[in-house]
Amino acid sequence: MADYKKPDFWQQKARNEGYPARSVYKLMEIDKKFSLFKPCFEKANGLRALDLGAAPGSWSLYVLRKFINKGFLCSADLSPLSREFDKGLFDNGNFFFIQGDITTEEVRGALYAKGPYSVIISDAAPGTTGNHIVDAARSCELAETVMTYAENILANGGNLALKIFQGGGSGSVLKRMKSLFTTAKSFKPQACRGESVETYFVGLGKKQLSTF
Numbered sequence: 298m299a300d301y302k303k304p305d306f307w308q309q310k311a312r313n314e315g316y317p318a319r320s321v322y323k324l325m326e327i328d329k330k331f332s333l334f335k336p337c338f339e340k341a342n343g344l345r346a347l348d349l350g351a352a353p354g355s356w357s358l359y360v361l362r363k364f365i366n367k368g369f370l371c372s373a374d375l376s377p378l379s380r381e382f383d384k385g386l387f388d389n390g391n392f393f394f395i396q397g398d399i400t401t402e403e404v405r406g407a408l409y410a411k412g413p414y415s416v417i418i419s420d421a422a423p424g425t426t427g428n429h430i431v432d433a434a435r436s437c438e439l440a441e442t443v444m445t446y447a448e449n450i451l452a453n454g455g456n457l458a459l460k461i462f463q464g465g466g467s468g469s470v471l472k473r474m475k476s477l478f479t480t481a482k483s484f485k486p487q488a489c490r491g492e493s494v495e496t497y498f499v500g501l502g503k504k505q506l507s508t509f
């Protein structure tokens with residue numbers, strides 16, 4: 298029987314199935330549970346998605362494989378994507394990658410220019426220090442940045458999934474999400490390491506907010 302608790306089980310499975318990181322199974326679970334990409338299927342021109350904190354690229358590969366050539370995916374990360382498993386998918390004209398910091402004006406401007414998006418996914422996480430208070434605070438800052446993307450460049454009716462470390466200001470991020478989406482929930486996929494403080498917040502159906 299497969300030992301799901303073994304530290305390298307998901308990593309080995311990912312490599313066998315053509316993904317550079319185990320994190321792909323977290324996105325698969327979120328997608329299965331919440332039909333995250335439904336707004337893309339409802340649009341005639343298919344996918345228009347944004348992947349924040351995308352390297353080494355498993356989530357981007359999952360999305361590109363799911364939608365093949367229908368639509369458009371934009372991804373960003375401080376680090377480059379791994380080219381080990383993409384078989385040319387990252388060279389397609391329906392994919393755009395920017396290497397840089399998603400909290401900067403420069404990257405924000407480039408990503409906003411490619412929007413609006415019908416789905417935003419973010420697995421962005423800070424480099425960990427081992428100090429949970431510091432790490433949770435940094436994770437919350439990143440999550441707040443992702444919320445700003447969702448407020449500004451996610452289409453009405455669109456969906457969002459973001460990673461966050463529990464504690465610190467995660468409660469206020471969920472509150473912000475609840476005011477932006479019809480449904481907002483916290484969900485911890487089984488593929489997360491048991492001891493990990495990470496979880497995912499999922500917002501479904503961005504509300505049409507009045508401007509007055």
Ligand SMILES: C[S@@+](CC[C@H](N)C(=O)[O-])C[C@H]1O[C@@H](n2cnc3c(N)ncnc32)[C@H](O)[C@@H]1O
Binds near residue numbers: 349375397398400439
């Ligand atoms: C857990 S990894 C993402 C894994 C990815 N979802 C995959 O499936 O391959 C978290 C990523 O967040 C990125 N990251 C953290 N802070 C960032 C920032 N300010 N701007 C862009 N990327 C950031 C890191 O460089 C790292 O690659």
